[in-house]
Amino acid sequence: MTTSAYIHLPFCRRRCFYCDFPITVVGDSPTLAESLIQEYVAALCQEIAQTPADPLPLETIFLGGGTPSLVPPQFIGQLLEALDRRIGIALGAEISMEMDPGTFDLEQLQGYLGLGVNRISLGVQAFDDALLQLCGRSHTVAEVERAVEMIRQAGVANWSMDLISGLPHQSLAHWQVSLERAIALNPPHLSIYDLIIEPKTVFSKRYQPEAAPLPTQAQAAAAYRLGHKMLTAAGYDHYEISNYARAGFACRHNQVYWRNQPYYGFGMGATSYLGHRRLSRPRTRREYYQWLQTLPAGLNQVSADSLWDRWLETLMLGLRLKDGLCLTALAAEFPPSWVEALQAAAAKVSPKMLGMTGDRLYLRQPEGFLLANHVIVALWEALEGSVFRQQEGQGVPIH
Ligand code: SF4
Structure with a gap:
C-alpha cells in the first residue's frame, strides 16, 4: 500500500x-513567480485528481524542490487539500517542506504550519558567505541565522539542515567550522551531501573532479570521517549514509525510499513508484503540461521492474541505512536461494566494511558507509556470478 507522496515545486x-x-528560474520578481506558480499548482492539482489512489491515507508528504518556500501558503493549502481529497492525509502524518533562508518570513512560516506542515528542511549548504557566493546561492549566513531563529520562534520541533561538503576552496578547517556552527544551532536532523559535479552545470565548466580547488578523494574522505566523528560525538545517530538525527527525528518520508517502498510522485521531474513501476515525469514545465494531457493512461507508460531489478534496488537502497537489510524480510519477498547467495557474497567482503548480526546485513560506520559504492559493486559481482551460475542454461534470472 502506498502511503507517501512527493510533490516537486520547481521555482528558484x-x-x-x-x-x-x-527547476524554473523566476528571479526576484514576485509577480512573475506568482503567475507561474498559480498555473503550475493548478496542473499539480489536476495530476493529483487523476492519480489512482490506494485506500490508505498518506503517512508522509514531502514538498521538495526547487524552493518550495517561494510558493505562498495559499497554494500549499490547495495542494494539501487536493491530496486529502484524492488520497487522504492520516492524522499525525509527517509533512516536510524544503525552505531556503532569505525566502520566507515568520508570518509565511506560520502560514505553512497552520496548514499542517510539521517538518522543515532548511537549505543552508555552508557557513561562509564567500563560499555561498561561489556556489551561486542566493542567501547569506546572516539569513541562515535569521531563518533558524524564525523556526524556533514558530515552535517547529522537527527540522533539518542541509550542508554540502567538498565545495571548491573548502579546506578541512573550513568544513570543521561549518560543522561546529551547525552543531551550535542544534538542528534535530542534518543531511550532509558530498558535492558531485554534474554535467552541464556551471561547476562542470569551471572545475574538474578531484583537481584543485576541489578536494582529492582522500580529502573528501577526511571530510566525511570528520562529519561522522563530530556529529556522533554531539549525540547524532548516523542513521543513513548522508543523514544524521537525534533520537526520534529520522526522516520518515526518506525511509520509504531507502526501504524501496512505493510512493506517489507529482510534478515536473518527479518520480513515482507505484505497482513496481518507476515513472519519471518530464523535466520541463512545458513537457510536463503536455504529459498531463495523456493522463491517466500516461501513468502506465512504463513497464514494471523485473523481480531481479527490484532485488538489486532493494539491496542497494537498504544498505544505505545503518540498520541495513533484514534477511528474513528479504527471504519473504525474494527467492530464498538469492538470499543465500547474498550471504555467501557478503562473506567475501572485508568484515571491516560489512557486518552481519543476527539476520541483519549492514555497512559498518564510517568506513563501510564511506566506501559504500565499492562494497555494493563487489557484492553485485559476487552475487550475479553466483545466481547466474545457479541458473545456468535458464538465461537471465528474471522471474
Ligand atoms: S540547489 Fe539551488 S537551484 Fe537547485 S533546487 Fe536548490 S535552491 Fe534551487
Whole structure:
C-alpha cells in the first residue's frame, strides 16, 4: 500500500552553480513567480485528481524542490487539500517542506504550519558567505541565522539542515567550522551531501573532479570521517549514509525510499513508484503540461521492474541505512536461494566494511558507509556470478 507522496515545486530565484535539478528560474520578481506558480499548482492539482489512489491515507508528504518556500501558503493549502481529497492525509502524518533562508518570513512560516506542515528542511549548504557566493546561492549566513531563529520562534520541533561538503576552496578547517556552527544551532536532523559535479552545470565548466580547488578523494574522505566523528560525538545517530538525527527525528518520508517502498510522485521531474513501476515525469514545465494531457493512461507508460531489478534496488537502497537489510524480510519477498547467495557474497567482503548480526546485513560506520559504492559493486559481482551460475542454461534470472 502506498502511503507517501512527493510533490516537486520547481521555482528558484536563480540556479545554484552545482545544481542540475528540474527547476524554473523566476528571479526576484514576485509577480512573475506568482503567475507561474498559480498555473503550475493548478496542473499539480489536476495530476493529483487523476492519480489512482490506494485506500490508505498518506503517512508522509514531502514538498521538495526547487524552493518550495517561494510558493505562498495559499497554494500549499490547495495542494494539501487536493491530496486529502484524492488520497487522504492520516492524522499525525509527517509533512516536510524544503525552505531556503532569505525566502520566507515568520508570518509565511506560520502560514505553512497552520496548514499542517510539521517538518522543515532548511537549505543552508555552508557557513561562509564567500563560499555561498561561489556556489551561486542566493542567501547569506546572516539569513541562515535569521531563518533558524524564525523556526524556533514558530515552535517547529522537527527540522533539518542541509550542508554540502567538498565545495571548491573548502579546506578541512573550513568544513570543521561549518560543522561546529551547525552543531551550535542544534538542528534535530542534518543531511550532509558530498558535492558531485554534474554535467552541464556551471561547476562542470569551471572545475574538474578531484583537481584543485576541489578536494582529492582522500580529502573528501577526511571530510566525511570528520562529519561522522563530530556529529556522533554531539549525540547524532548516523542513521543513513548522508543523514544524521537525534533520537526520534529520522526522516520518515526518506525511509520509504531507502526501504524501496512505493510512493506517489507529482510534478515536473518527479518520480513515482507505484505497482513496481518507476515513472519519471518530464523535466520541463512545458513537457510536463503536455504529459498531463495523456493522463491517466500516461501513468502506465512504463513497464514494471523485473523481480531481479527490484532485488538489486532493494539491496542497494537498504544498505544505505545503518540498520541495513533484514534477511528474513528479504527471504519473504525474494527467492530464498538469492538470499543465500547474498550471504555467501557478503562473506567475501572485508568484515571491516560489512557486518552481519543476527539476520541483519549492514555497512559498518564510517568506513563501510564511506566506501559504500565499492562494497555494493563487489557484492553485485559476487552475487550475479553466483545466481547466474545457479541458473545456468535458464538465461537471465528474471522471474
Ligand atoms: S535552491 Fe536548490 S533546487 Fe534551487 S537551484 Fe539551488 S540547489 Fe537547485
